Amino acid sequence: xxxxxxxxxxxxxxxxxxxxxxxxxxxxxxxxxxxxxxxxxxxxxxxxxxxxxxxxxxxxxxxxxxxxxxxxxxxxxxxxxxxxxxxxxxxxxxxxxxxxxxxxxxxxxxxxxxxxxxxxxxxxxxxxxxxxxxxxxxxxxxxxxxxxxxxxxxxxxxxxxxxxxxxxxxxxxxxxxxxxxxxxxxxxxxxxxxxxxxxxxxxxxxxxxxxx
Numbered sequence: 001x002x003x004x005x006x007x008x009x010x011x012x013x014x015x016x017x018x019x020x021x022x023x024x025x026x027x028x029x030x031x032x033x034x035x036x037x038x039x040x041x042x043x044x045x046x047x048x049x050x051x052x053x054x055x056x057x058x059x060x061x062x063x064x065x066x067x068x069x070x071x072x073x074x075x076x077x078x079x080x081x082x083x084x085x086x087x088x089x090x091x092x093x094x095x096x097x098x099x100x101x102x103x104x105x106x107x108x109x110x111x112x113x114x115x116x117x118x119x120x121x122x123x124x125x126x127x128x129x130x131x132x133x134x135x136x137x138x139x140x141x142x143x144x145x146x147x148x149x150x151x152x153x154x155x156x157x158x159x160x161x162x163x164x165x166x167x168x169x170x171x172x173x174x175x176x177x178x179x180x181x182x183x184x185x186x187x188x189x190x191x192x193x194x195x196x197x198x199x200x201x202x203x204x205x206x207x208x209x210x211x212x
Contacts, residue, residue, distance in 0.1 A: 095192075
């Protein structure tokens with residue numbers, strides 16, 4: 001019993017130390033780390049999408065839902081870098097956090113579905129989806145710390161519930177198409193997150209807008 005209390009005490013002190021250490025890190029450094037993680041997230045989702053494309057049936061493209069059907073499409077976000085530069089730092093971080101939070105449940109669906117995906121590279125795809133989950137969780141924790149440094153607006157999260165359910169289809173074409181669509185939505189949103197964080201990093205580094 002005493003050993004357990006000692007272990008719990010050590011863990012608690014470790015958490016306190018990590019929080020204190022993060023609090024001492026400048027915002028510019030935290031943004032640099034977050035930007036590196038978001039870049040990895042987008043790069044991995046792009047690689048996954050390309051892997052699916054290599055064996056994607058033509059009929060799947062014909063019945064693929066439009067991007068406007070993504071569950072995060074209702075969130076109003078800047079369309080390009082110029083528009084992003086007009087948005088406040090706190091709001092950009094809020095948008096990035098809202099998009100990332102919206103993918104917690106859908107990434108679980110992708111992870112479960114990847115285990116039985118009718119694709120020659122199924123094992124590799126499944127492993128990479130797990131990597132996406134890990135990177136997404138790590139980035140989310142980093143953005144939580146950042147939001148605490150950037151005020152109430154940065155801590156605001158817009159709820160974007162996923163209502164697609166766990167079943168992506170019964171037949172091969174449906175499974176591949178719905179999986180591809182969901183992953184494509186994530187790729188689009190990961191690009192937005194990465195873009196917003198890169199703009200924030202530029203601003204924190206006091207770079208000229210055209211350099212962002």
